[in-house]
Amino acid sequence: MATRVEAQTSMSVSDYDYSSFFYSSSDDPFAILEPYNEWYTRALQQGYYLFSQPMSTPPRGKIDLTEGLHHQHIKLLNLSSYNYLGLSYRPEVIAAAKAALDQYGLGAAGSPILSGTMDIHVQLEEALAKFKGKEAAMVFPTGYSTNVGMISGLMRPGDWVIADQNAHASIVDGAILSKANVRFFRHNNPADLEKKLKQTTGKKLVAIEGVYSMDGDVCPLPELLAVAKKYGARVLLDEAHSAFVYGANGRGVAEHYGLEDEVDIHIGTFSKALGGQGGYVAGTRNLYNYLKGFARSRVFSCTLSPVVAAGVLKSLEIAQKEPQLREQLWKNVAHIRSRLEDEGVDVGESTSQVIPIMVRNDRRIFELGHKLLRAGLYLQPIIYPAVAKHRSRFRVSISASHTFEQLDEGVATLVRVLREEGILV
Ligand SMILES: Cc1ncc(COP(=O)(O)O)c(C=O)c1O
Incomplete structure (x- = not known):
């Protein structure tokens, strides 16, 4: 402006x-700060x-x-918090986090690939993989960094990331960072996904969500998967708002539709239903091993605090035990x-x-x-x-x-x- x-x-x-x-007419990047702050101050006042x-x-x-x-x-x-199962302040969760604080101290003090992996992180990853029925699960410091690291870790310039138009910023940012070609299909529209897939050649990743975070609607997973498979695309399903909430066992929208094995990459966060912080990718062991080296948002960032990891592990246990x-x-x-x-x-x-x-x-x-x-x-x-x-x-x-x-x-x-x-x- x-x-x-x-x-x-x-x-x-x-x-x-x-x-x-977003823009100012000046060559100085700071030129936008003053008009923005005038608006901000007045809006606050x-x-x-x-x-x-x-x-x-x-x-x-x-x-x-x-x-x-x-x-x-x-x-x-x-009526604004994500704490869908009320777990963030459950006494058992708080006790588990306090015990971890006593045992490990506050932070992991390192990247997971170097010195930042503690046994509590391994326990959490193993518990998640078991819960999701997958070979492996990888924990990230936030849900945001999960999508960013997952997508940019796997996709390359010249590949295609085809995302729902309402996809979360972390999916969009991961796709941009990968420097792959990015296209969007109309929200929850398998016909438009097919149109977009038809126009692409090479490696393709379709990125969708279980429950959309701003509209609360559910993706038509069977139809979207059928189209993606027809064109040889891999499918990433972000269950940030549906993990631990949907499905007979809380394994999300993929479980709800009986399509867990058809989804290639399962993503979720700990910040919603589990009342904690962090995110995960669940899938094959090969995917895990590859991401360990290539998901830069995890490699170049300190591991999730062991205090949070222990609290989330307890939340996961409660979410399973208390349907x-x-x-x-x-x-x-x-x-x-x-x-x-x-x-x-x-x-x-x-x-x-x-x-x-x-x-x-x-x-x-x-x-x-x-x-x-x-x-x-x-x-x-x-x-x-x-x-x-x-x-x-x-x-x-x-x-x-x-x-x-x-x-x-x-x-x-x-x-x-x-x-x-x-x-x-
Ligand atoms: C679909 C989706 N993915 C990822 C995220 C990021 O999760 P986190 O807040 O745990 O970083 C969110 C957050 O709202 C989300 O809605």
């Missing part, structure tokens, strides 16, 4: 979004910048948070969906625990978010570039640990504010 925000006095903070601040407000409690149904406008500590009903957590989650999802439907709220195509509350107004989303916050509800506004322009929404994340009362309270507040603001009729 070449013009300064303050020069346009008639413009309000909500007239801008991140795309206004007016209570429209609702990101990164610090929480001082675990991500429970009820949280304490310091809001950004007056720096006041407030109590909120939380009732998944059952409760699905009961909660059914409950809130029926309440939202009764009220006529637009939840897009969601069928999962990720439920977008479609606002489709990029300018008003922050103002609405601020009103919701003042009304006691913590919901994150999602705007471009996380979603396409004019597809802004609030994203509800349901946990097994929510009570029906909390969900009812959340829907009542949401509906009241959306009606007052004319978003919901």
Whole structure:
């Protein structure tokens, strides 16, 4: 954006979004910082910048948070955290992490390929491989670095990465880093995938997700796999939001469809249902051995903290031993969906625990978010570039640990504010 925000006095903070601040006309890379900071400061002052407000409690149904406008500590009903099975603060998980802290100290102090592999990491990888029914599983420091390392570790210039148009930034960034040719097919559209595959020759990787993180819809895996196989493409399935949640045993959307062996690369994160941090790739031993040398986001980065690894290992154990957590989650999802439907709220195509509350107004989303916050509800506004322009929404994340009362309270507040603001009729 070449013009300064303050020069346009008639413009309000909500007239801008991140795309206004990608470019400046100057040769100095720092030239963009000032106009952006003018907007940012005004957005903060007016209570429209609702990101990164610090929480001082675990991500429970009820949280304490310091809001950004007056720096006041407030109590909120939380419908924003990923903690799908409520495991991040389970006493057994905390105890396992504390014991690991005593045994190993805070960090691994090295890359996994050099000195940073501890026995707790090996145990976690073995437990994951067993859970997924695969020869091997590799742990990465984050879910983001998992996709980046996996895709850029395997694909090369001249190859093809063909991803769903709604694929997560980590898939997109991994593909860009690989310097392969990158194409996108229409969201969840096997016919368009076929069209794109037909136009390519050489090595091909199709990258899709189990549950899409911003829309909460599930991929049509059988149809997508059939097309990918027809054209000899390998398939990467990112189950960040579906692992430990979908499937009779919690092994994700691939298990749900009975297609675990047809998927070549299984990816997941520990930051969602397991309430921790980190990510994994599960597949063949050959894939593991190759990635060990070539997944640069893992090779050139310190190993996941042993404290987190131990907590995640305990979360994994609980997720397997307590299928009732998944059952409760699905009961909660059914409950809130029926309440939202009764009220006529637009939840897009969601069928999962990720439920977008479609606002489709990029300018008003922050103002609405601020009103919701003042009304006691913590919901994150999602705007471009996380979603396409004019597809802004609030994203509800349901946990097994929510009570029906909390969900009812959340829907009542949401509906009241959306009606007052004319978003919901
Ligand atoms: C589909 C998908 N993949 C990967 C990630 C990155 O995971 P993490 O936050 O654990 O780094 C996310 C995060 O939201 C995601 O939605």
